[in-house]
Amino acid sequence: MCGIAGIIYTSGRGDVGRDMTNMLQAMKHRGPDSTGFALYGEPDDLLVMRFKLADPNDGNDFGYEERLNRSRREVESRLAKIGADIDRVEGESDYAYRATFRYEGELKPLADYVEDVPGAEVLSLGHSLEIIKDLGDAETVAEQYRLNDFTGTHAIGHVRMATESDVDIAGAHPYWAYPFSDVAVVHNGQLTNYHQWRRRLERTGHRFQSECDSEIIAVYLAQSMADGLPLETAMKQSLEDLDGVFTYLVVTQDQLGMAKDEMAAKPLVLHEGDGVVVLASEEGAIREVLQQEIDSYDPYEGEVMVWSR
Amino acid sequence: MQAPTKPGRYDIRGLAEPDAEAPRTAVISGTTAQLDAAELSTRKINLELRRLLHEEGVTDITLHNPKARHSIAVGLLLRCRITIEGSLGYFGCGLADGAEIHVKGRVGWSVAENMMSGVVVIDKNAGSLTGAALRGGDLVVRGHAGARTGIDQKGGTIIVGGNAGSMTGFMMQRGRQIICGDAGPGLGDSMYDGVLYVAGKVASLGVDCVEEEMTDADNELIDRKFGIYRLDRPDTFRKFVCGKQLYNYDTLEPSERKLVL
Numbered sequence: 001m002c003g004i005a006g007i008i009y010t011s012g013r014g015d016v017g018r019d020m021t022n023m024l025q026a027m028k029h030r031g032p033d034s035t036g037f038a039l040y041g042e043p044d045d046l047l048v049m050r051f052k053l054a055d056p057n058d059g060n061d062f063g064y065e066e067r068l069n070r071s072r073r074e075v076e077s078r079l080a081k082i083g084a085d086i087d088r089v090e091g092e093s094d095y096a097y098r099a100t101f102r103y104e105g106e107l108k109p110l111a112d113y114v115e116d117v118p119g120a121e122v123l124s125l126g127h128s129l130e131i132i133k134d135l136g137d138a139e140t141v142a143e144q145y146r147l148n149d150f151t152g153t154h155a156i157g158h159v160r161m162a163t164e165s166d167v168d169i170a171g172a173h174p175y176w177a178y179p180f181s182d183v184a185v186v187h188n189g190q191l192t193n194y195h196q197w198r199r200r201l202e203r204t205g206h207r208f209q210s211e212c213d214s215e216i217i218a219v220y221l222a223q224s225m226a227d228g229l230p231l232e233t234a235m236k237q238s239l240e241d242l243d244g245v246f247t248y249l250v251v252t253q254d255q256l257g258m259a260k261d262e263m264a265a266k267p268l269v270l271h272e273g274d275g276v277v278v279l280a281s282e283e284g285a286i287r288e289v290l291q292q293e294i295d296s297y298d299p300y301e302g303e304v305m306v307w308s309r
Numbered sequence: 310m311q312a313p314t315k316p317g318r319y320d321i322r323g324l325a326e327p328d329a330e331a332p333r334t335a336v337i338s339g340t341t342a343q344l345d346a347a348e349l350s351t352r353k354i355n356l357e358l359r360r361l362l363h364e365e366g367v368t369d370i371t372l373h374n375p376k377a378r379h380s381i382a383v384g385l386l387l388r389c390r391i392t393i394e395g396s397l398g399y400f401g402c403g404l405a406d407g408a409e410i411h412v413k414g415r416v417g418w419s420v421a422e423n424m425m426s427g428v429v430v431i432d433k434n435a436g437s438l439t440g441a442a443l444r445g446g447d448l449v450v451r452g453h454a455g456a457r458t459g460i461d462q463k464g465g466t467i468i469v470g471g472n473a474g475s476m477t478g479f480m481m482q483r484g485r486q487i488i489c490g491d492a493g494p495g496l497g498d499s500m501y502d503g504v505l506y507v508a509g510k511v512a513s514l515g516v517d518c519v520e521e522e523m524t525d526a527d528n529e530l531i532d533r534k535f536g537i538y539r540l541d542r543p544d545t546f547r548k549f550v551c552g553k554q555l556y557n558y559d560t561l562e563p564s565e566r567k568l569v570l
Binding site: 262 | 476
């Protein structure tokens with residue numbers, strides 16, 4: 001089933017961490033397996049990289065900590081070797097980390113080099129995007145990663161009921177559009193031409209870290225934008241190119257977009273208020289952010305909408 | 310990760326609160342009552358509504374702070390008047406038989422599904438599957454309705470003041486829908502019977518849905534219904550019914566049909 005939510009402050013900033021946690025917690029019944037956040041803080045010269053070195057499902061066996069420490073040192077040395085000027089690397093949990101560094105080059109060689117470390121996976125990379133995802137409900141993940149004081153401009157989130165792939169961090173949304181900076185997607189639905197698109201994108205050099213169909217949407221859109229299309233055009237084209245039932249949300253450094261398939265098979269409720277746009281699979285989640293009576297509606301089939309901050 | 314332990318006994322029906330009792334928090338005066346749902350769970354709200362209607366003899370209830378929760382005011386099987394001061398989530402007012410319900414906010418998916426009789430009026434927009442499998446009564450949405458409005462409708466009347474989404478009237482079997490705005494693609498797809506009136510643009514007709522002339526009886530029906538609910542009547546209604554081409558199974562493949570002809 002899955003639940004998706006998004007919020008964008010069209011003027012100014014807000015408590016995106018806390019708002020998103022409340023919204024996702026209100027939709028816990030739609031997906032209790034894992035919860036993920038894509039939060040946008042203040043854009044910075046520094047790059048932010050969220051990465052993990054193990055999975056919460058991995059056995060905490062003899063030598064687990066030492067292995068993690070070794071991998072972490074390896075990631076740091078590789079970042080330095082490829083030319084990144086490391087600001088800091090913080091452990092968010094014993095297997096997930098947040099690194100900030102100065103780096104001018106291409107992102108793909110850097111991400112590839114980091115992911116070459118055993119067990120390493122880059123969850124997000126960009127100047128303001130930070131993807132946090134883990135097993136458990138929204139409050140568990142928010143507490144683990146201390147998201148309540150995260151302020152920013154926009155965010156999307158996802159609660160997952162796994163249908164297509166494993167319950168682990170690799171299968172959790174949101175997906176970063178590897179290796180494009182600051183693009184992420186959450187998706188509710190199933191893509192039926194997933195394998196075609198995955199092969200097509202793999203032939204052009206993209207790598208996919210999960211078996212989850214949603215990952216291709218992120219890469220597909222980011223590739224279209226890299227080819228010069230505006231986000232909205234790329235999304236409209238995706239309605240033609242992607243088969244299946246889906247409602248997805250996409251975020252870039254300053255935009256948030258939604259698209260719904262031509263059958264309107266997956267829900268989304270939308271409220272456009274003064275200075276804030278909130279979207280969620282259920283209105284109950286929107287009420288966690290806006291308690292007053294609001295006007296809201298369901299976008300129709302085949303609709304694409306984009307908001308800028 | 311450990312699953313959270315649930316207090317109370319295991320319930321074979323899968324109820325989250327198998328031992329819940331009506332909270333008795335409503336303020337009753339004569340045959341009317343005010344119920345504040347802000348601090349109540351869904352199950353407690355519905356138990357309290359039942360207690361008021363069946364035990365206290367209340368016939369007119371105002372529900373405050375529904376906070377867009379799912380499955381509120383379902384299965385009300387007697388004549389009563391319910392006013393909901395706010396919005397509902399999914400499956401609101403379902404399985405009703407005789408209740409007159411006025412929702413002053415918006416509703417999510419599947420409002421008034423399987424209603425047998427009575428009236429449900431929604432002041433704002435409705436989600437998809439509005440009036441799914443409706444069997445009787447009137448369902449009035451003053452705003453827009455989502456996709457598949459009146460899917461599998463078996464009777465009654467659905468009135469939409471605004472637009473309706475794709476596949477409106479999908480597989481409908483009886484009853485009527487009056488849509489004042491536009492209808493999405495696939496209007497009346499695979500309908501068996503019943504009537505769809507659309508005043509605005511129709512994006513496309515579904516399989517075996519055809520247009521028919523409006524009659525005086527059709528106009529009178531719309532006039533009367535709009536009079537009851539004080540709606541503005543557009544003059545541009547068109548009538549769509551089942552073409553009945555799918556009633557009999559045609560066993561010929563397209564290539565074979567060519568040969569026969």
